[in-house]
Amino acid sequence: MVDAPSLLHRNHHARAHTAITDRSGRPAWALHGMLRQILEAIDGFAPDAVIFGLDDRTASVRSDLYPAYKAGRADKDAALVDQLERAGALLDALGLATLTPPGLEADDVSASGARWARDHGWSCVIITSDRDAFAHISNHTQVLRLINGGISASPLLNPDRLQALYGVAAEHYLDFAALRGDASDNLPGVSGIGEKTAAILLTQVGSMSSVWADVDHNEGRAVAATLDSWAAETGARRMGATVVRRLTVPQARERYDFNVRIMSGHEDLDLGLTPDVPGTPGLLPLDPDRVHKVVGFLNVETTTSLAIRVLSTDPASAALR
Numbered sequence: 485m486v487d488a489p490s491l492l493h494r495n496h497h498a499r500a501h502t503a504i505t506d507r508s509g510r511p512a513w514a515l516h517g518m519l520r521q522i523l524e525a526i527d528g529f530a531p532d533a534v535i536f537g538l539d540d541r542t543a544s545v546r547s548d549l550y551p552a553y554k555a556g557r558a559d560k561d562a563a564l565v566d567q568l569e570r571a572g573a574l575l576d577a578l579g580l581a582t583l584t585p586p587g588l589e590a591d592d593v594s595a596s597g598a599r600w601a602r603d604h605g606w607s608c609v610i611i612t613s614d615r616d617a618f619a620h621i622s623n624h625t626q627v628l629r630l631i632n633g634g635i636s637a638s639p640l641l642n643p644d645r646l647q648a649l650y651g652v653a654a655e656h657y658l659d660f661a662a663l664r665g666d667a668s669d670n671l672p673g674v675s676g677i678g679e680k681t682a683a684i685l686l687t688q689v690g691s692m693s694s695v696w697a698d699v700d701h702n703e704g705r706a707v708a709a710t711l712d713s714w715a716a717e718t719g720a721r722r723m724g725a726t727v728v729r730r731l732t733v734p735q736a737r738e739r740y741d742f743n744v745r746i747m748s749g750h751e752d753l754d755l756g757l758t759p760d761v762p763g764t765p766g767l768l769p770l771d772p773d774r775v776h777k778v779v780g781f782l783n784v785e786t787t788t789s790l791a792i793r794v795l796s797t798d799p800a801s802a803a804l805r
């Protein structure tokens with residue numbers, strides 16, 4: 485599962501200095517960079533299928549619900565907008581699968597891919613630079629989070645590595661994010677509950693459903709006692725009463741619930757993935773002549789050669805069939 489807008493944004497800024505254009509003279513450095521990274525990932529993971537999620541650029545159910553969603557971000561460069569708008573057509577022409585869910589985002593496609601993998605017993609890798617995808621990590625799904633250094637230098641996160649990185653279990657990451665908030669999406673967190681406190685709360689008490697149940701029915705006594713017991717064992721400052729007080733402020737539950745609603749990925753999208761029908765979009769391998777024609781249009785011969793080798797070769801799992 486590929487978060488195409490995420491990769492296009494990163495490659496636009498990282499590769500603008502190359503000024504790569506396609507054979508029609510239009511800017512292509514972000515498209516080329518995204519494709520190059522995906523080819524490297526396919527070469528490494530040897531997947532059976534590749535699906536690209538795209539944002540609906542004409543409507544947003546999240547913005548309708550919260551007009552300030554993602555407010556404050558700088559306006560997109562015209563060259564980036566041009567390449568964002570052309571990405572779907574390029575990938576479709578190549579024979580890879582794309583999905584632009586009405587009113588939704590690429591992360592919703594990733595969420596549905598993770599759910600599809602779980603339901604069908606597949607393994608899934610989500611490629612993105614957006615940490616929202618961490619909420620989809622499970623025993624079936626890993627996240628390759630692109631950072632500086634490209635594919636080879638990017639961390640591949642599974643439940644254990646996520647726990648080590650953030651101190652929170654994968655199944656509680658959405659709770660963690662909703663408490664912390666997300667400045668990049670202009671979503672404040674619960675006041676007074678920062679990243680460290682949120683991780684401690686969830687690790688010691690469990691899910692937020694358990695926390696809220698104790699707050700609602702026991703005035704948070706069990707939560708406070710658990711946090712204070714942890715503090716006594718570790719030598720940390722007692723925080724139980726303070727955390728409960730911050731959670732019982734009326735706006736706290738409202739803010740948390742709202743963040744969960746905005747941050748939750750839609751898992752019920754139809755990916756159009758039919759592994760039993762060879763040749764359907766998204767399934768590998770692809771037709772080499774088609775790959776040569778489409779990738780060749782980007783006008784970088786080394787990438788065309790890599791694409792032909794990687795995309796027109798049977799995936800590793802074919803040998804197991």
